[in-house]
Amino acid sequence: MKPRYDLAVIGAGPAGLTAATLAARRGLSTVLLDEQAAPGGQIYRAITRSPVKNPSVLGTDYWHGADLVGPFRDSGADYLPGTAVWSVSRTLDIGLSRDGAARILPARHVILATGALERPFPVPGWTLPGVMGAGAAQILLKTSGLVASGGVVMAGSGPLLWLLAWQYLRAGARIDAILDTTPRENWRQAMPLLPAFARSGYVGKGLKLLLEVRRKVKVIGNVSALRAEGDGRVQSVVYRQGDGAEQRLPADTLLLHHGVIPNINLANAIGCAQSWDEAQRCWVPDVDGWGATSVAGVAIAGDGAGIGGALAAEHRGRLTALDALHRLGAIDRATRDRDAAPHREALDRALRGRDFLDALYRPGKDFRVPADDTIVCRCEEVTAGQVRDAVKLGVSGPNQTKSFLRCGMGPCQGRLCGPTVVEVIADARGVSPAEVGYYRLRPPVKPITLAELASLPKAEDEVAAVMHH
Amino acid sequence: MSEPDVIIVGGGLHGCSTALHLAMRGVRALVLEKDHIGRHASGVNAGGVRQLGRHAAEVPLSVASMALWHGIRDLVDDDCGFESHGQLKVAETEAELESCRERAAQLTALGFTHEEVVDQAELRRLVPSIAEHCLGALVSRRDGAAIPYRTTFAFKRKAESLGARFHEGAAVARVARSGRNWRVETADGVAHEAPVLVNCAGAWADRLAAQLGEPVPLEVIAPMLMITARVPPFLKPVVGATGRTLSFKQFPNGTVLIGGGLLGRAYRDENRTDLDFAKVSTNARTVWDLFPIMRSATIVRSWAGIEARMPDDIPVIGPSGTEEGVFHAFGFSAHGFQLGPIVGRITADLITRGASDLPIDAFRIQRFRHTAAAA
Numbered sequence: 001m002k003p004r005y006d007l008a009v010i011g012a013g014p015a016g017l018t019a020a021t022l023a024a025r026r027g028l029s030t031v032l033l034d035e036q037a038a039p040g041g042q043i044y045r046a047i048t049r050s051p052v053k054n055p056s057v058l059g060t061d062y063w064h065g066a067d068l069v070g071p072f073r074d075s076g077a078d079y080l081p082g083t084a085v086w087s088v089s090r091t092l093d094i095g096l097s098r099d100g101a102a103r104i105l106p107a108r109h110v111i112l113a114t115g116a117l118e119r120p121f122p123v124p125g126w127t128l129p130g131v132m133g134a135g136a137a138q139i140l141l142k143t144s145g146l147v148a149s150g151g152v153v154m155a156g157s158g159p160l161l162w163l164l165a166w167q168y169l170r171a172g173a174r175i176d177a178i179l180d181t182t183p184r185e186n187w188r189q190a191m192p193l194l195p196a197f198a199r200s201g202y203v204g205k206g207l208k209l210l211l212e213v214r215r216k217v218k219v220i221g222n223v224s225a226l227r228a229e230g231d232g233r234v235q236s237v238v239y240r241q242g243d244g245a246e247q248r249l250p251a252d253t254l255l256l257h258h259g260v261i262p263n264i265n266l267a268n269a270i271g272c273a274q275s276w277d278e279a280q281r282c283w284v285p286d287v288d289g290w291g292a293t294s295v296a297g298v299a300i301a302g303d304g305a306g307i308g309g310a311l312a313a314e315h316r317g318r319l320t321a322l323d324a325l326h327r328l329g330a331i332d333r334a335t336r337d338r339d340a341a342p343h344r345e346a347l348d349r350a351l352r353g354r355d356f357l358d359a360l361y362r363p364g365k366d367f368r369v370p371a372d373d374t375i376v377c378r379c380e381e382v383t384a385g386q387v388r389d390a391v392k393l394g395v396s397g398p399n400q401t402k403s404f405l406r407c408g409m410g411p412c413q414g415r416l417c418g419p420t421v422v423e424v425i426a427d428a429r430g431v432s433p434a435e436v437g438y439y440r441l442r443p444p445v446k447p448i449t450l451a452e453l454a455s456l457p458k459a460e461d462e463v464a465a466v467m468h469h
Numbered sequence: 470m471s472e473p474d475v476i477i478v479g480g481g482l483h484g485c486s487t488a489l490h491l492a493m494r495g496v497r498a499l500v501l502e503k504d505h506i507g508r509h510a511s512g513v514n515a516g517g518v519r520q521l522g523r524h525a526a527e528v529p530l531s532v533a534s535m536a537l538w539h540g541i542r543d544l545v546d547d548d549c550g551f552e553s554h555g556q557l558k559v560a561e562t563e564a565e566l567e568s569c570r571e572r573a574a575q576l577t578a579l580g581f582t583h584e585e586v587v588d589q590a591e592l593r594r595l596v597p598s599i600a601e602h603c604l605g606a607l608v609s610r611r612d613g614a615a616i617p618y619r620t621t622f623a624f625k626r627k628a629e630s631l632g633a634r635f636h637e638g639a640a641v642a643r644v645a646r647s648g649r650n651w652r653v654e655t656a657d658g659v660a661h662e663a664p665v666l667v668n669c670a671g672a673w674a675d676r677l678a679a680q681l682g683e684p685v686p687l688e689v690i691a692p693m694l695m696i697t698a699r700v701p702p703f704l705k706p707v708v709g710a711t712g713r714t715l716s717f718k719q720f721p722n723g724t725v726l727i728g729g730g731l732l733g734r735a736y737r738d739e740n741r742t743d744l745d746f747a748k749v750s751t752n753a754r755t756v757w758d759l760f761p762i763m764r765s766a767t768i769v770r771s772w773a774g775i776e777a778r779m780p781d782d783i784p785v786i787g788p789s790g791t792e793e794g795v796f797h798a799f800g801f802s803a804h805g806f807q808l809g810p811i812v813g814r815i816t817a818d819l820i821t822r823g824a825s826d827l828p829i830d831a832f833r834i835q836r837f838r839h840t841a842a843a844a
Contacts, residue, residue: 087744087746089743089744089746090743093746095746102750104746104747271741393622393626394622394626396505396637397505400505400618403507403512403513403617403618403619403622404618404619404622406722409696409770410698410769411698411767411769413769413770442770442771442772443744443746443770443771444768444769444770444771447698447767447768447769448767448768449764449765449766449767449768450697450753450756450757450763450764450765450766450767450768451757451764451765453746453749453750453753453768454750454753454754454756454757454764455750456746456747456749456750456753
């Protein structure tokens, strides 16, 4: 580890890998910091060490991740896996924890490649054991080769749900049903965007996968209400189709998914300006075409700056790295722009059809704005009804509900409740989420122990000693 | 809409408390708040309700405020999360313990008995988890802690129910005389008039004072706090240290708040603070030394509020030195929360009766006449 790097990249998914690779190859002293033990991020999780030996289980798109790891290994960038980044200051001092000790690592430029999170999907019973996110289930599959045993019900909407169903089937899991919550009216809004999607290259692969899943699993569409029930753990899933009567399905596992949203926690805590994205219904950091944020020296690459998918993330990583080279004086503007051209073109190709997916898989309002008795904040067990009551008392935004109800104050720092709290307040006040705002998040954005914090080297020479060890 | 009798600038605890005490007397107050109620120091402080260790000039006010705290539900219809399990300052050395004894003797000489020195056995009874090397403590048994934002919000709601009005998102841009009235214009172009103006603008109060011709040497500070994930209950009182900076307490939900006034950096024009983790780390080491039980606790969040500190570390409370019909209550120097209930009453007394029955001479704004001019 060097005492100070030109560039620190946070997150070893496709955006972080390509950003670090390009920057290091072109001469910047670069470090890639990542929380996981191995590169890949979520989408290519465990790409170098997955126990899933049959490549057809995870699909060829997954194995493309290996094409990013090799060049990174050869790039000369330093790589620090198992590193939690819990703070970045305005002066670009990075607070990190590694092997039980905390350090401050200064950098001249920082690229956040913190990726996406599953959108919270608060339904009654979602806190029961046996209910989990489809993303979490997919991580178990990639890292440990595990699938849920017994009867699995999947519910929700979006490409990842179908991909996981397909991977699950290939891995030999038993899926009893897929409850598709995609609202009917989404089709009407998505249809005009279909032509661009049809040219995107995803369409063939997507359709094949969808048909294969539909051939093997009962798919129940137009699901308008959903809850998990069980004594101590999930035993059944109760749902409604359109205006129909309640139906009940036995289930040992319920996998929920409502698409992914940018993981903005670190960017937010740094103070990067952010805006409400109406199309994807989430908060996204404000970035320019190079990923630059409102905070000098901090850029964001990949899904953390807005959902575009793994291929887009790859190209956005390269563009952000070229801008970092330029800002650090390694290349001039003309070189940056010239070298960026092919990546920009590839990015446009990768993003083609994204509007269609955003429109089609936009979660229905009943699932974004849950009923009163549904828990929205799992850490502090705060219900949607309590949030509405606070609004009646004059609470106007999520930072006040934080102070008032403690929601968003738990260890997850709003990752599981923030988007829902915003939607509930906006709905109760009859205004846009843009007006309601979002939590001001606070470092450490990843929990660290008091012992780690107490271990923070104090004096300059102490810091140097730790960094050179 | 009828014009108010009093315009209060700043919707923190002191502004809300002043509005409440005025409303209780039938005086119509309008509070102008640039952000939202309790946005800064009042909403994010450590919540200590502390008489212990106060500056001699503050002691009478603090004791009077404590009486209001013990009846807080009657005052604002909400218990504000107030719990009274005492506050104490731990002595780690014989010299520190001796300074505790001197302090207690000093207070007794002034006629106050709320601070007492306890020995090691009593300290361990009060705080069983304290490190073994600690020798005793200075204790104020009726002290405690409350939930800051909830408290400020409760004062606001009660004041509102009695007729006070609150305009949030209303940043004061200009104040000027308009006949017998003060004319207060907000950044969105709205103007209000009232014969009386109260400056409760916290870290922004010096700007208002300067407009009134009495600049003050106010420093903008950002005391840092951190909080842990829940741990099993082990602590009732609020614990400070005699020889180091610490404020340490466990909430009923199990989370532990660690503060003590170490400063981050404040950027008041951006409503923003930066933490200084080297100093946060110092705080963590203090906790490591004093509470071995906490070493594996997880820190989930840290933050800093924007506050005002005066050079002598006590607030400005009282009438303007330059203008009729203007009153100040600001500059609480990171320990204003406990004083909130009484300062509202003092300011209401000054407005409605022209005097307070509590000694407030030490807080006169005039004490800065020379320093501010030189600054």
